[in-house]
Amino acid sequence: MSTTTIDTGKVQATLIQAPIPGGAGLVEITSGRKTATYTIAEIGHCDAGFSAYRLLEQGRPADECYDVEIGPCGYRRCDCRGHEAHGHCKHAETVRALITRGALPDPAPVADDDLDPFAHSNADIPW
Ligand SMILES: [Zn+2]
Secondary structure (H helix, E strand, O other), X not given: OOOEEEEOOXXXXXXXXXXXXXXXXXXXXXXXXXXXXXXXXXXXXXXXXXXXXXXXXXXXOHHHOEEEEEOOOOOEEEOOHHHHHHOOOHHHHHHHHHHHOOOOOOOXXXXXXXXXXXXXXXXXXXX
16 A cells, blocks of 8 residues: 655655545644644535645544645645644645645646636626
8 A cells, every 4th residue: 555755844744545535544644743643534625726624633532623725826724723823734734735745636726618708798688
């Protein structure tokens, strides 16, 4: 089984098992002296290039999960306390790095064909 390891300088992480569609995978995250294993599952994505993943540290109750959102132009968000306080955290860093490495699916960017220049035309106004 192949694993993907990333190292952002602050965070080291190993994707032990990539999440299957509709299911969960496993990722080990090391930050400072602490190493923890999380289940990771995709909880949504959209054509505009945003994707969301839910992480839950093993041994923790399910309501202590963290939802991470990654988007274009460096956008990232996590609902853990660290991210709320500092604007970054090991969860969001890990998910972004794994997407960049191609270890997690990256939602397709909007294709030009999807932008209909006549969608808001006045063609149907009866005058
Ligand atoms: Zn976080």
